[in-house]
Amino acid sequence: MxxxxxxxxxxxxxxxxxxxxxxxxxxxxxxxxxxxxxxxxxxxxxxxxxxLSGRSLATGRSRVLALAVPDLRRAYFAELAHVFARVSTARGYRLLLEETGGTADGERSVLRDLEAGIVDGVVIHPQALTAAELEGLRRDTPLVFLGEDPRPPTADQVAIDNVAAAREAVAHLIGLGRRRIGFLGHEVGAPSRPSALRIEGYRKALECAGVAFDAALLVARRGGDAIGAEAALGAALDAGLAVDGLLCRDDLAAVGALRALRLRGIAVPGDVAVIGWDAIDLGASTVPSLTSVAPDTRALGERALDVLLERMDDDATPGRQITVGYRIVVRESAPAPLPDDRAEQLRHRGADRVG
Amino acid sequence: MxxxxxxxxxxxxxxxxxxxxxxxxxxxxxxxxxxxxxxxxxxxxxxxxxxLSGRSLATGRSRVLALAVPDLRRAYFAELAHVFARVSTARGYRLLLEETGGTADGERSVLRDLEAGIVDGVVIHPQALTAAELEGLRRDTPLVFLGEDPRPPTADQVAIDNVAAAREAVAHLIGLGRRRIGFLGHEVGAPSRPSALRIEGYRKALECAGVAFDAALLVARRGGDAIGAEAALGAALDAGLAVDGLLCRDDLAAVGALRALRLRGIAVPGDVAVIGWDAIDLGASTVPSLTSVAPDTRALGERALDVLLERMDDDATPGRQITVGYRIVVRESAPAPLPDDRAEQLRHRGADRVG
Missing domain, CATH: 1.10.260.40 (lambda repressor-like DNA-binding domains)
Known part of the structure; x- marks a missing residue:
C-alpha cells in the first residue's frame, strides 16, 4: 500500500x-x-x-459543507460539483450534495433544512426563488450563491460576466462575417436571468457591429434539453428562419442545433456558425466539434469556497458580487476568423447567401 | 408560499x-x-x-449516507448520483458525495475516512482496489458496492448483468445482418472488470450466431473519454480495420466512434451500426442518435439504498449479489431489425461490402 x-x-x-x-x-x-x-x-x-477525525471535535464544527444545484444530470452542474468536491476535500471538508430540481420548493427545502445543523456552510445555485424569498429563508448558516439570479443584498454571489461573454461570442461570429445571428434556447415566455444577460450581451455585440437587432431571430426552447432545442430550431427553420450564426444558451441547445441543422442539410459552420455555452467535454467530439463559452469552473468553485470560509469566520462583511473568468473555446462549429481579406470575401458571400 | x-x-x-x-x-x-x-x-x-431535525437526536444516527463514485463528470455517474440523491432524500437521508478519481488512493481514502463517523452508511462504486484490499479497509460502517468489480465475500453488491446485456446488444447487431462486429473502448492492456464482462457477452453472442471471434476487432481506448475512443478507432480504421457493427464500452466511446466514422465518410448505420452503453441523455441528440444499453439506474439506486438500510439494521446477513434490470434503447445508430426478408438481403449486402 x-x-x-x-x-x-x-x-x-x-x-x-x-x-x-x-x-x-x-x-x-x-x-x-x-x-x-x-x-x-x-x-x-x-x-x-x-x-478529518478529531479535528471537528476540537473546533466544534462539522467540517461538512453543502452544495445545492438544480440537477446533477446537466453536465455543467456535474462539472461544478466535481470541482467543488475537489476543492472542498483538499481543504479538509466533506461535501453534502443536494439537488433542488431548479424548483422553488426544492430551493426552499434546502434553505429550510439548514436548521438541521449538519453543515458549516452552504453554496447554492438558485434558479427559482426571488431575492426576497431567499432572504426570508436564510438561517445563521453561512451561505454563498452561485449563478446569475438575484441574491439578497447581504449575501455573497460568485458568477461569470454573462453579458461580456455573450458579447465576445457574438463578436466572434461577426468576425466570421456572419450578420444574421440568432439566439437559441432561452425559456418560453420570459427568459431566465442567465438567458436575459446572454441576450443582452448578444444585442450589445450586434449594436456595436451596426447590425440591427431582430427579435425574430430569438428562438425559445420548450424544456431545458437538447431535444427541446432541436425541436424549436427545427420548427423555426421549417417556418423560414434564415440565420448564418447562432449563439446557443448552453451546449445542450447547441447539440440540438447541430442535429436540427444537419437533418435539414444545412452545413455547420459553412452555412451557420454555432457557438454553445459551458464547454462540456462531449462538445469536443460532436461533428463538427463545438465552439463554446467556457466559464472558469475551477475558479468558480475555489472562489465560492474562499468566500464561504471567510463568511464562516466573519459574518459582518457586506454582501459581495464576485466575478470569475471565462474563455471562448474555439473549435470547428465556429472556427478562428480568417485573415482580413478572406473574411471580407466571406462576408459578402454570406450576405448574398442569406439575404 | x-x-x-x-x-x-x-x-x-x-x-x-x-x-x-x-x-x-x-x-x-x-x-x-x-x-x-x-x-x-x-x-x-x-x-x-x-x-430531519430532532430525529437524529432520537435515534443516535446522523441520517447522512455517502455515495462514492469515480468521477461525477461522467454522465453515468452523474445520473447515478442524481437517482441516489433523490431516493435518499425521499427516505429522509442527506447525501455526502465523494469522488474517488477511480484510483486506489481515492478509494482507500473514502473507506479509511469512514472512521470519521459522519455517515450511517456508504455506497461505493470501486474501480481500482481488489476485494482483499477492500476487505482490509472496511470499518463497522455498513457498506454496499456498486458495479462489477470484485467485492469482499461478506459484502453486498448491486449491478446489472453485463454479460447478458452485451450479448443482447450484439444479438441486435446480428439481427441487423452484421457479421464483422467490433468492440470499442476497453482499457489498453488488461480490460477492466466491466469491459471484460461486456467482451464476454460479445463473444457469447458471436458464438451463438456461428460467427468466429476475431481479436483484431477489439479496439482498446487510450484514456476513458470520447476523444480517446475517436483516436483509437480512427487509427484502427486508417490501418485497415473493416467492421459493419460496433459495440462500444460506453456512450462516450460511441460518440467518439460516430465522429471517427463520419470524418472518414463511413455511414452509420448504413456501413457500420453502433451501439453504446449507459444511454446518456445526449445520445438522443447525436447524428445519428445512439442506440445504447440502458442500465436501470433508478432500480440500482433504490436497491442499493434498500440493501444499505437493511445492512444498517442487521449486519449478520451474508453478502448478497443483487442484479437489477437494463434495456436496449433503440435509436438510429442501430435501428430495429427489418422484417425477415429485407434483413436477409442486407445480410448478403453486408457480407459483400465488408468481406
Whole structure:
C-alpha cells in the first residue's frame, strides 16, 4: 500500500512551512492567493487528503459543507460539483450534495433544512426563488450563491460576466462575417436571468457591429434539453428562419442545433456558425466539434469556497458580487476568423447567401 | 408560499396509514415492495421531504449516507448520483458525495475516512482496489458496492448483468445482418472488470450466431473519454480495420466512434451500426442518435439504498449479489431489425461490402 501523504510532504513539495500548508487546508484567510495556488498544486500532485477525525471535535464544527444545484444530470452542474468536491476535500471538508430540481420548493427545502445543523456552510445555485424569498429563508448558516439570479443584498454571489461573454461570442461570429445571428434556447415566455444577460450581451455585440437587432431571430426552447432545442430550431427553420450564426444558451441547445441543422442539410459552420455555452467535454467530439463559452469552473468553485470560509469566520462583511473568468473555446462549429481579406470575401458571400 | 407537505398528506394520497409512510421513510424492512412503491409514488407526486431535525437526536444516527463514485463528470455517474440523491432524500437521508478519481488512493481514502463517523452508511462504486484490499479497509460502517468489480465475500453488491446485456446488444447487431462486429473502448492492456464482462457477452453472442471471434476487432481506448475512443478507432480504421457493427464500452466511446466514422465518410448505420452503453441523455441528440444499453439506474439506486438500510439494521446477513434490470434503447445508430426478408438481403449486402 502507498504511504499516506502528510502535511510535511506537501510543505516540502510546495517549498513552504508545514504551518502554511495547515493554514491553506483549514481555509484561513491570511494566506496570499499565490501561496495558496502553490500549496494547492502540491496537494493535487501528491493526492494529499487531510485527516478529518478529531479535528471537528476540537473546533466544534462539522467540517461538512453543502452544495445545492438544480440537477446533477446537466453536465455543467456535474462539472461544478466535481470541482467543488475537489476543492472542498483538499481543504479538509466533506461535501453534502443536494439537488433542488431548479424548483422553488426544492430551493426552499434546502434553505429550510439548514436548521438541521449538519453543515458549516452552504453554496447554492438558485434558479427559482426571488431575492426576497431567499432572504426570508436564510438561517445563521453561512451561505454563498452561485449563478446569475438575484441574491439578497447581504449575501455573497460568485458568477461569470454573462453579458461580456455573450458579447465576445457574438463578436466572434461577426468576425466570421456572419450578420444574421440568432439566439437559441432561452425559456418560453420570459427568459431566465442567465438567458436575459446572454441576450443582452448578444444585442450589445450586434449594436456595436451596426447590425440591427431582430427579435425574430430569438428562438425559445420548450424544456431545458437538447431535444427541446432541436425541436424549436427545427420548427423555426421549417417556418423560414434564415440565420448564418447562432449563439446557443448552453451546449445542450447547441447539440440540438447541430442535429436540427444537419437533418435539414444545412452545413455547420459553412452555412451557420454555432457557438454553445459551458464547454462540456462531449462538445469536443460532436461533428463538427463545438465552439463554446467556457466559464472558469475551477475558479468558480475555489472562489465560492474562499468566500464561504471567510463568511464562516466573519459574518459582518457586506454582501459581495464576485466575478470569475471565462474563455471562448474555439473549435470547428465556429472556427478562428480568417485573415482580413478572406473574411471580407466571406462576408459578402454570406450576405448574398442569406439575404 | 406552498404549505409544507406532511406525512399525513402522503398517507392520504397513497391510501395507507401514517405509520406505514413513516416506516417507508425510515427505511424499515418489513414493508412490502408493493406498498413501498405506492408510498414512494405519493412522495414523488407531492414532493414530500422528511424533516430531519430532532430525529437524529432520537435515534443516535446522523441520517447522512455517502455515495462514492469515480468521477461525477461522467454522465453515468452523474445520473447515478442524481437517482441516489433523490431516493435518499425521499427516505429522509442527506447525501455526502465523494469522488474517488477511480484510483486506489481515492478509494482507500473514502473507506479509511469512514472512521470519521459522519455517515450511517456508504455506497461505493470501486474501480481500482481488489476485494482483499477492500476487505482490509472496511470499518463497522455498513457498506454496499456498486458495479462489477470484485467485492469482499461478506459484502453486498448491486449491478446489472453485463454479460447478458452485451450479448443482447450484439444479438441486435446480428439481427441487423452484421457479421464483422467490433468492440470499442476497453482499457489498453488488461480490460477492466466491466469491459471484460461486456467482451464476454460479445463473444457469447458471436458464438451463438456461428460467427468466429476475431481479436483484431477489439479496439482498446487510450484514456476513458470520447476523444480517446475517436483516436483509437480512427487509427484502427486508417490501418485497415473493416467492421459493419460496433459495440462500444460506453456512450462516450460511441460518440467518439460516430465522429471517427463520419470524418472518414463511413455511414452509420448504413456501413457500420453502433451501439453504446449507459444511454446518456445526449445520445438522443447525436447524428445519428445512439442506440445504447440502458442500465436501470433508478432500480440500482433504490436497491442499493434498500440493501444499505437493511445492512444498517442487521449486519449478520451474508453478502448478497443483487442484479437489477437494463434495456436496449433503440435509436438510429442501430435501428430495429427489418422484417425477415429485407434483413436477409442486407445480410448478403453486408457480407459483400465488408468481406
Amino acid at each position: 502507498v504511504e499516506r501523504v502528510t502535511l510535511r510532504d506537501v510543505a516540502a513539495r510546495a517549498g513552504v512551512s508545514v504551518m502554511t500548508v495547515s493554514n491553506v487546508v483549514r481555509g484561513y484567510r491570511h494566506v496570499s492567493a499565490r501561496t495558496r495556488d502553490r500549496v494547492q498544486a502540491a496537494i493535487d500532485e501528491l493526492g494529499y487528503r487531510p485527516n | 406552498v404549505e409544507r407537505v406532511t406525512l399525513r398528506d402522503v398517507a392520504a394520497r397513497a391510501g395507507v396509514s401514517v405509520m406505514t409512510v413513516s416506516n417507508v421513510v425510515r427505511g424499515y424492512r418489513h414493508v412490502s415492495a408493493r406498498t413501498r412503491d405506492r408510498v414512494q409514488a405519493a412522495i414523488d407526486e407531492l414532493g414530500y421531504r422528511p424533516n
